[in-house]
Amino acid sequence: MKDEQKQNILQTVRGTRDITGNLYYKKQGFYEHAQTIAEYYGFQPIETPIIEHQAVFLKGVGEHTDIAEKEMYSLETAGGDMLALRPEGTAGVMRAYIENGMGSMPQPVKMYYGGPYFRHERPQKGRYRQFYQFGLESMGSSNPILDAQMAHIGYLILQESGRKITLKVNTLGTIESRKKYLQELTAFYTKNAESISAKDQERVHTNPMRVLDSKEPETIAVNANAPVLSESLDDESQKHFQSVLSYLDDAKIPYVIDNKLVRGLDYYSHTVFEYFTETEDGTSLALGGGGRYDGLADMMGHNKSVPGVGLGLGVDRVLEISTETSYLASIQKTPRAFLIQQGAQAQMKSYKIIEALRGADIAITHGREKDGIGAQLGYAESLGIRYALIFGQNEADTDTVMVKDMLNRNQETIPLSELTHYLLHLSI
Ligand code: AMP
Numbered sequence: 001m002k003d004e005q006k007q008n009i010l011q012t013v014r015g016t017r018d019i020t021g022n023l024y025y026k027k028q029g030f031y032e033h034a035q036t037i038a039e040y041y042g043f044q045p046i047e048t049p050i051i052e053h054q055a056v057f058l059k060g061v062g063e064h065t066d067i068a069e070k071e072m073y074s075l076e077t078a079g080g081d082m083l084a085l086r087p088e089g090t091a092g093v094m095r096a097y098i099e100n101g102m103g104s105m106p107q108p109v110k111m112y113y114g115g116p117y118f119r120h121e122r123p124q125k126g127r128y129r130q131f132y133q134f135g136l137e138s139m140g141s142s143n144p145i146l147d148a149q150m151a152h153i154g155y156l157i158l159q160e161s162g163r164k165i166t167l168k169v170n171t172l173g174t175i176e177s178r179k180k181y182l183q184e185l186t187a188f189y190t191k192n193a194e195s196i197s198a199k200d201q202e203r204v205h206t207n208p209m210r211v212l213d214s215k216e217p218e219t220i221a222v223n224a225n226a227p228v229l230s231e232s233l234d235d236e237s238q239k240h241f242q243s244v245l246s247y248l249d250d251a252k253i254p255y256v257i258d259n260k261l262v263r264g265l266d267y268y269s270h271t272v273f274e275y276f277t278e279t280e281d282g283t284s285l286a287l288g289g290g291g292r293y294d295g296l297a298d299m300m301g302h303n304k305s306v307p308g309v310g311l312g313l314g315v316d317r318v319l320e321i322s323t324e325t326s327y328l329a330s331i332q333k334t335p336r337a338f339l340i341q342q343g344a345q346a347q348m349k350s351y352k353i354i355e356a357l358r359g360a361d362i363a364i365t366h367g368r369e370k371d372g373i374g375a376q377l378g379y380a381e382s383l384g385i386r387y388a389l390i391f392g393q394n395e396a397d398t399d400t401v402m403v404k405d406m407l408n409r410n411q412e413t414i415p416l417s418e419l420t421h422y423l424l425h426l427s428i
Pocket of ligand 1: 088119121126127128129130131132133286287288289312313314315316317
């Protein structure tokens with residue numbers, strides 16, 4: 001093996017990372033918090049595979065989107081199946097809704113989920129190739145109250161980060177009014193084809209909305225005069241959007257209307273929204289977003305429309321901007337004491353103490369594999385634990401334990417039968 005190859009296998013793949021220690025706990029705490037809020041709002045868990053048929057996403061997010069054209073990790077199996085690692089959550093959940101006949105359940109079907117997603121993007125701060133999302137979907141109803149509820153729940157989850165969250169909302173209107181708008185937009189760009197960049201000229205015929213988002217200077221200049229979507233909205237679109245806004249007003253969720261917000265994917269109609277926070281250097285960081293996707297099931301080839309609305313939150317970014325105590329995981333315990341044992345008999349019997357304390361929900365740390373008292377005390381001190389439970393030959397014989405306060409060096413002998421009670425009343 002070449003030296004270079006040896007080095008590569010000892011490094012994570014570019015854009016991926018190991019999640020350990022506090023970051024792991026924080027991530028776990030975020031999911032617990034988000035899931036709890038989702039459960040309160042009547043959502044139920046779903047876990048779909050990380051790998052799906054490539055077409056689920058090509059048809060779902062649209063073939064002429066950045067995700068489909070550049071960012072999707074695709075692979076061909078030995079049997080010739082074209083598969084892909086999921087780049088986003090909604091298309092897979094819609095596939096599950098259709099495949100599992102959820103259309104015959106009481107509607108809407110409300111689901112939450114989370115896990116890793118994959119996009120081949122240029123890695124940078126806050127952008128990974130394997131990143132984590134928490135998502136919600138409500139499928140089977142076109143009621144605008146659900147659009148507002150979705151934006152509301154995401155806001156509640158993010159609020160726990162301790163940061164100021166800005167919610168931006170916009171409407172893309174019904175599929176029909178959007179079609180009309182796309183015709184106008186295509187006509188406008190065709191008329192101005194000479195003045196926009198070559199790359200954008202191609203996009204006019206595949207996904208004209210993306211030209212609106214263009215970073216090419218000559219296109220930006222032309223875009224100043226491009227037709228505005230909100231001006232081609234029909235009555236139904238206006239009414240839907242007004243209802244969403246009034247529900248948000250009623251829930252006292254602050255929002256900003258941003259008529260440039262389009263989101264990248266083909267499946268959206270009506271409401272779209274995104275959450276931002278300002279970072280220390282004054283830039284705006286996108287923490288998540290979502291919207292209504294009434295045309296998605298049709299795009300995926302289903303014989304029935306399934307109106308729906310969903311939300312995806314970027315977990316990596318939320319963890320980066322949140323405080324240490326924002327999202328505490330219930331699995332993380334603060335040990336009340338450190339158990340030190342000495343001698344074969346004490347070592348053998350110490351598991352009984354550990355189990356009795358676990359039964360009483362008292363977390364302790366221990367080093368049963370260590371023998372010398374000095375080594376164990378040193379370990380306890382390095383962990384910053386105040387109380388040591390010393391269990392040696394003498395204590396094992398008399399069913400007692402010596403509790404030592406490492407701060408003032410006081411010590412006290414306690415019968416094992418009273419230990420649980422004693423520890424529960426110690427201030428740590
Ligand atoms: P999207 O639906 O693409 O807007 O993604 C929803 C959220 O996921 C974004 O607002 C980001 O917070 C997060 N996100 C998307 N792509 C990445 C990535 N490559 N790395 C980290 N977070 C991401």
